[in-house]
Amino acid sequence: MCGPGGAGKSTYAKRLEREGWTRLSFEVEFWSRGITTMPSTRVVAAVAADLKARLLRHVVAGDDVVLDFGFWFRRQRDEFRALLAPHAIVPETVYLATTLETILSRVGDRHGRWADDWPLTEQSATEYFERFEPPTPEEGPLEVVRWSGDGVTSARRPPTRSEPAVSDACSGR
16 A cells, blocks of 8 residues: 555455455564554664565465555665566556545544554644655556545445455555
8 A cells, every 4th residue: 555644555455354365564563562652763674675575475375455555755665566576476556546634633632542543643644744755657557546444436446355355454465
C-alpha cells in the first residue's frame, strides 16, 4: 500500500488480510519486538531485512502479499520492484489517495494502544503529506483508491486468490 501517514493503508491492508492475503507491516513487526516509539535507523534496517526475506519466502510459495508500508518515495517503491524482478513478479502499486483534511481528522484517534495505532501529531501528519511522492503510471501497474475509511469510493477490485499477488502499500502484485 502506499500513501502518507493516516491515509488508511493499514485499514485497507487488513481487508486484504481477511481475504487471505499475507500482510507484512513495519509497525506490526516493531510492536511484536516491544518497540512502541520510533526506532533507530539500525533497528529499522534490521526489520526491513527481515520483512524482505519474509516477502520473498511468501511470493516464492505463491502467496498473495500486501506490504502495509508507506512507500512515500519512488526510490522505496523501485527498491521493492528490483527485489521482486528476479522472481518475474511485477508488483502493483495501490495508492490510497486521501486528502490532508481526512488524514488530519484521523490523527487524534491514534494513541499507541496497538501496532497499527502509532501516534501521529497534526504537524507530523501535515509534514508527511507534503513530503509524500505520489506514484505515477510510469512506475508500473497502479491502482488509485479514493479511500475515506468509511469505504472505497473509487477502486479497481483487488486481485483474486487465483493469481499470486504482492501489494506494496503501494500494493504490489
